Amino acid sequence: MKFKCPECDGEIETKEVIEGEILTCADCGAELEVVKNAKGNFDLKVAESEGEDWGE
């Protein structure tokens, strides 16, 4: 699958993805979350950044 990085517009190519998965842009290093857009297609948005309460 091919995406455009919403941060730097770089090309991101990946295997099968699932909603909620995090991809990292090889160009700019942004962490991107796989989401479904209104049309039901996969899209990328910048992921939440690490919070103080993150982890197990």
Added chain:
Amino acid sequence: MVQTLSLLYDRIRVEEKEIINAAQKKGVELRPVDAKELHLTITDFSRDEGFGDIAIERCVSHFRGIYITSILENKGVTVINPFSVASLCGDKLLCSMKLARAGIPTPKTVVAFTKEEAMKALEEMGYPAVIKPVFGSWGRLIAPLKDRETAQALLEDREEMGNPLYQIFYIQEMIERPPRDIRTVVVGDQIAASIYRYSAPDDWRTNIARGGRAEICNLTEDLREVILKAAEVVGTGVLGVDAMETKDGIVVHEVNSTVEFKGAMSVSEADIPGMIIDYALQRVKK
């Protein structure tokens, strides 16, 4: 009756992916629900549809996870782990007390509420010691206090930090241990897998999230017993029990809810995600 499960997440990590795959393999319907896309009424306790018979809560954000758990429980949904377990394990202070009260060997820990008292506590305990925030994970803000100067500097920094929970000074004896600890994934009353976590070459903490390395650990019968008891004491669920080897035996320093098992999965043949699904299904039947 077809049993349905839901998986509450805010980030799909390897663990969540594997849980989804395990459900698929077993032909179990599991609905992933993004917690970031939920809003829930908390003044109406009619059964909320959409979460199935049981919800597996896997939020990476601790507070998000425990509040969702409480809301769903109030609406009659069974959640793994229950609120009582997840909230206890998310608080190092409460968890240490629980373990100690139950007679589980755990490192000596002192709590103070001001920098001045924390310094006194450190003088009594002696250096080196370890300071940890009462909440949080991945070794974040956990620091070794090698001497008085380091402690003073670190506590002053802590005072500058806005979050009031950072003003709860949780101070623990530094355990003399090999450069590894033991992470055991416990599912219900079963040990799923146990690994040594070796700290990364440039770190003293053993968290896999900090670059720690996993190696399989074969638990002795005595260790199994202590670890299973620790899991039972906090209320049972899908848990990560962390222990350290000392010259006088094992100490359990932490029990984690929303356990990360990527490290364990990389070296153990145990089907941890499959066990989690089976455990959830058993809970439905009860």
